[in-house]
Amino acid sequence: MRNVVPRRALARRSRTFLTYALFLALLGILALVIGIGLFVIPLVVPSNPSYSLYDLVRHVLIGVGVIFILLAIGIAIRALTWRTDNTLAESTGHALSEFLNDDYLFLRNVSKMAVGYIDAVLIGPPGVLVFRIVDREGVFYNEGVRWMQQREKGEWTPLNWSPSEEAVEDIKKLREYLKRRDLEYVQVWGVVVFTKSPPVTQITLENPQVAVAFIDELSYKLSDTYFAKVRVEKDDLAKLAKLLLN
Structure with a gap:
């Protein structure tokens, strides 16, 4: 398996944001110069x-200029x-x-x-698998997309974020992206991966909306779903790789 980072895509996105920054800075400087000029030379x-x-x-122009800058x-x-790699994904x-x-x-x-941002994506004969990677310890409970954690005194409290919801959103965006490129028939799956295994991390699952697995059990945990069969031709695999790498 090839384990890579789409560096060209990351570099291009960084350049795009720098271009936006330059454009905003020029607009801000222009507004600032005009605003100050209206004070220096009262019309x-x-x-x-x-x-x-x-x-x-003239006050608004100066304020807008400062905000833009x-x-x-x-x-x-x-x-x-911009983060160029993800050690957990690696x-x-x-x-x-x-x-x-x-x-x-x-x-x-x-x-x-x-x-948007996705921790990792696996492209292979079964299709596309989206990863949301979690590096946390503790006792967790997951039902649907809802997550709770057991605290020191035994009480359960809802997490203020949901890796399952994030994975669902990633899957949705990636499906829409592939549909716009005539690859809507490629199946997109998702998994929430915990990097820390028992006993430091324990998870109780009840009808999870997205598969949940520890990093060392991915192969058999997804054997009946993502890895169950071949769904994508080699030509389409090459197209998928090119789309996400560039």
Whole structure:
């Protein structure tokens, strides 16, 4: 199994965000220059009935300029600090490589404008498998997409996030993305993977909407679902790989 990062796609997205940042910065500087210029060279005297509107406009221009410049700085920082790899996904890929051959491609740290961020995607003869990877310890309960955790005193409290909901959203976006590229017949599956196994992490499942597995049990936990049969031709596998790699 090939375990790779779509570096070109990540680099392209970073460049796109830098372009957005530059555009916003230029707009901000322009608004700031015009606003300050209206103070330096007053075009309306205070006695003019329109002076209050004139004063409001130049203050607004300065405010908008500052906001745009701050937004540009934030976007630029985000683009320059974009995570280029996911160590949890990398270790998950290593675990999968022990039983999968080169017909499979494991893409970690997938980040595309059309699908958003996905921890990892496995492309293979059975179809596409979306990964939401969790690095947590504790005792958990999952029903549908709802998750709860048992605290030290034994009480159960809802988690303020749901890896199952995130996986469902990833699956939905990826299906829509493939449909727009005439690959709607490719089945997209999902799995929530916990990197820490028992006894440090324990999970009780009741009708989970998305499959849940520990990292060392992926092969047999998905044997009756994703790995059950071949569903995708080799030509389509190549198309899928090209779409998500580039």
